[in-house]
Amino acid sequence: LEGSFQEVHLRLVVRYIPRLGDVRAQLARLSSSSPIGFLIPHQFMDEDGRPVAKIDNLDADPDGHLVLLIAQNIGFSAIFVRRVMEAMVERGILAEPVVQDLVARSPLFVDRNEPLVVEGVRAYLKGDATVSIHLLVPQIEAAIRQLAGIVGAPTLRPNRTGGMDHRLLDEHLRDPLVTSTLTEDVAVYLRVLFTDRRGINLRNSLCHGFAPAATFTMGLADRVMHTVLLLLLVHEETEED
Numbered sequence: 001l002e003g004s005f006q007e008v009h010l011r012l013v014v015r016y017i018p019r020l021g022d023v024r025a026q027l028a029r030l031s032s033s034s035p036i037g038f039l040i041p042h043q044f045m046d047e048d049g050r051p052v053a054k055i056d057n058l059d060a061d062p063d064g065h066l067v068l069l070i071a072q073n074i075g076f077s078a079i080f081v082r083r084v085m086e087a088m089v090e091r092g093i094l095a096e097p098v099v100q101d102l103v104a105r106s107p108l109f110v111d112r113n114e115p116l117v118v119e120g121v122r123a124y125l126k127g128d129a130t131v132s133i134h135l136l137v138p139q140i141e142a143a144i145r146q147l148a149g150i151v152g153a154p155t156l157r158p159n160r161t162g163g164m165d166h167r168l169l170d171e172h173l174r175d176p177l178v179t180s181t182l183t184e185d186v187a188v189y190l191r192v193l194f195t196d197r198r199g200i201n202l203r204n205s206l207c208h209g210f211a212p213a214a215t216f217t218m219g220l221a222d223r224v225m226h227t228v229l230l231l232l233l234v235h236e237e238t239e240e241d
Contacts (some may be wrong), residue, residue, distance in 0.1 A: 016226055018070050027066060041054060044197060078222065082222055106234070107146070120139065136225070137202060144169060153175040173195065194227075202220065
C-alpha cells in the first residue's frame with residue numbers, strides 16, 4: 001500500500017490475477033503428490049441438487065481441473081484480499097472520488113452507466129456486499145461489451161425473432177480479439193469468476209436468480225471490485241502510447 005494511488009492500484013490488480021503458468025505448475029505438483037483425487041470425476045450441483053457441470057479425470061479434462069483450481073485459489077486468497085481492501089478504504093487510498101474520476105475517464109464505462117457504477121462502488125465502500133455486487137456485475141459485463149466494440153469484436157448476434165441480441169459475457173471473454181487485449185490470464189480469470197459453471201459463475205448465478213442471499217459476501221464483493229479496478233486500467237491507445 002506504499003506509494004501513489006496509481007502504484008497501489010496497479011500493484012493490487014496485478015497481484016491477484018491468477019497466472020495460468022503458475023496454476024498449471026501447481027496442478028502438476030498436486031496431481032503428482034495426491035494422484036487419486038485427480039482420477040475421480042467431479043459433478044457440480046446447483047442449489048436444488050440438479051447437475052450443472054462435470055469435470056472428468058485430469059488426463060481427459062485438464063482445462064476443467066484448471067478452472068476448479070483457480071476457483072479454489074480465489075477462495076483461499078479471499079482473507080488476504082479482504083485485509084488489503086479494508087486497509088485501502090481505511091487509509092483513504094480507495095475512495096469514491098478517486099474511483100469516480102477513473103470511471104469518468106474510462107473508455108469502457110459509458111456515461112449513461114456511470115451513476116450505476118458509482119453507486120455500486122459507494123455501496124462497496126460502505127460494506128454493503130449485496131447491493132454492490134448486484135450493481136457492479138452488470139456494469140462489468142457492459143464494460144467488456146464496450147471493450148469488444150472498441151477492438152472490433154462482434155457485439156451482436158441474430159435472435160430467433162429476426163432481430164439482434166447482445167452477445168453475452170462468456171462469448172466476449174472467449175473472443176480472440178478480447179482475449180488478446182485483456183491477455184489470456186485475465187480472460188480465463190474473469191470466466192472462472194463470472195461465467196464458468198465449473199468455477200464461481202457469479203454473473204449467471206446472480207442474473208438468473210440462482211444465488212442464495214448467503215452468496216453475497218464481502219469476500220466476493222472484493223473480487224468484483226478488483227475486476228472494476230482491473231477494467232479501469234484499460235485505456236485506448238493514442239499516438240503518445
